[in-house]
Amino acid sequence: MSEGRLLLSGSGRLCVAQPPGADVPTVLSPWALLVEGGRIDWVGAPGDAPPAETRVDLRTALVTPGLVDAHTHPVYAGDRSDETAARLAGQRYDGGGILRTVRATREASDDELAGLLDTRLLAALASGTTTIEAKSGYGLSLTDELRALRLLAAADTPMRPVRTFLGAHAVPEGMEAERFVDSVVEEILPQAASLADFCDVFCDSGFFSVEQAETILTAARGNGLALRLHAEQLARTGATELGIRLGATSVDHLEQLDAAGIAALAASSTVATLLPGPALLMGAGLPPARALLDAGATVAIASDANAGTFGSFSMPLVIGLASAVLGMQVGEALQAATAGGAASLGLGEVCGTIRPGLAADLVAWDAEHEGAFALHLGDVRPHRIWIGGSEVRTALAER
Numbered sequence: 464m465s466e467g468r469l470l471l472s473g474s475g476r477l478c479v480a481q482p483p484g485a486d487v488p489t490v491l492s493p494w495a496l497l498v499e500g501g502r503i504d505w506v507g508a509p510g511d512a513p514p515a516e517t518r519v520d521l522r523t524a525l526v527t528p529g530l531v532d533a534h535t536h537p538v539y540a541g542d543r544s545d546e547t548a549a550r551l552a553g554q555r556y557d558g559g560g561i562l563r564t565v566r567a568t569r570e571a572s573d574d575e576l577a578g579l580l581d582t583r584l585l586a587a588l589a590s591g592t593t594t595i596e597a598k599s600g601y602g603l604s605l606t607d608e609l610r611a612l613r614l615l616a617a618a619d620t621p622m623r624p625v626r627t628f629l630g631a632h633a634v635p636e637g638m639e640a641e642r643f644v645d646s647v648v649e650e651i652l653p654q655a656a657s658l659a660d661f662c663d664v665f666c667d668s669g670f671f672s673v674e675q676a677e678t679i680l681t682a683a684r685g686n687g688l689a690l691r692l693h694a695e696q697l698a699r700t701g702a703t704e705l706g707i708r709l710g711a712t713s714v715d716h717l718e719q720l721d722a723a724g725i726a727a728l729a730a731s732s733t734v735a736t737l738l739p740g741p742a743l744l745m746g747a748g749l750p751p752a753r754a755l756l757d758a759g760a761t762v763a764i765a766s767d768a769n770a771g772t773f774g775s776f777s778m779p780l781v782i783g784l785a786s787a788v789l790g791m792q793v794g795e796a797l798q799a800a801t802a803g804g805a806a807s808l809g810l811g812e813v814c815g816t817i818r819p820g821l822a823a824d825l826v827a828w829d830a831e832h833e834g835a836f837a838l839h840l841g842d843v844r845p846h847r848i849w850i851g852g853s854e855v856r857t858a859l860a861e862r
């Protein structure tokens with residue numbers, strides 16, 4: 464590439480994160496890092512730094528891998544904040560609200576939906592997310608699911624995109640679940656597959672059964688998609704074991720997971736992707752983060768930004784929440800939001816860690832220590848962002 468070699472250095476903390484399975488992130492201080500051809504070429508002490516055409520001194524700033532948000536639902540219209548208020552006032556969540564978002568999303572024009580999506584992707588980028596998984600799932604018909612996936616494909620963002628087909632997010636109004644599963648498998652999946660990387664199913668009490676999820680995911684695998692699952696959020700269903708058995712890259716949520724499920728995940732290569740935001744707002748238990756980490760499972764954390772149970776795309780907030788309420792050390796939470804998130808998306812050899820050969824996805828924060836993610840809950844901002852070695856300008860970074 465023609466941009467030459469870029470040497471970043473600093474007297475502060477470089478949290479390199481580690482591939483999953485390693486301990487809390489290794490921190491270098493002082494540090495230097497060489498970027499060439501969009502990739503990290505070398506990491507070490509400033510005195511050993513190789514020559515470079517361009518040098519940037521980041522002084523005392525905390526520098527981390529770009530954050531990876533491995534679970535979002537950004538393609539929707541409508542507002543359900545009234546439901547959150549009602550739920551927090553004691554009304555039981557039955558998920559019926561998804562169909563309300565489906566109605567509003569179907570009624571929105573392409574331009575309206577694209578505008579809403581752009582705003583949300585910008586918010587994610589402005590909070591330091593450099594890789595984002597984004598799901599369909601508020602369409603629930605051939606036309607509307609394909610529209611969501613096409614809008615995601617057309618979105619103009621420098622973030623590394625991962626697209627997930629979540630046709631089986633809820634059973635559409637006026638349709639039997641079995642009939643809809645048939646429609647997903649026979650009609651929607653074959654057309655959605657070329658627009659997506661993953662297939663996901665909301666496998667839970669009141670949504671899709673383990674058997675129905677297996678039918679859909681097996682078909683998805685046959686269509687060349689990698690697999691992930693909404694699992695054990697509302698009830699302990701066995702979705703985790705299904706995911707492991709089918710070779711799912713990740714099972715997500717896990718609020719109701721028990722000791723057997725924790726042991727099964729620890730013995731597998733399937734990532735446990737935990738979502739502290741909706742877990743807190745739903746008030747029906749927290750995922751067993753500490754037990755999963757202690758058992759040796761690979762843990763990711765993600766926002767689950769969506770229409771009805773958690774609206775924020777701020778991964779700094781998610782790191783803070785995981786530290787404050789899930790029993791994770793801040794370093795573990797940061798690792799789960801970087802290396803863990805990359806593993807959750809099958810991108811462990813692409814991004815999420817600062818080591819030679821991986822993409823130069825980096826964030827310099829307006830903070831000096833990763834503890835700021837807990838201390839300033841949601842209020843730690845990127846000072847500068849690089850994705851694939853190119854600096855990204857965001858409205859916030861410009862201030």
Ligand SMILES: [Zn+2]
Binds near residue numbers: 534536767769
């Ligand atoms: Zn979700």
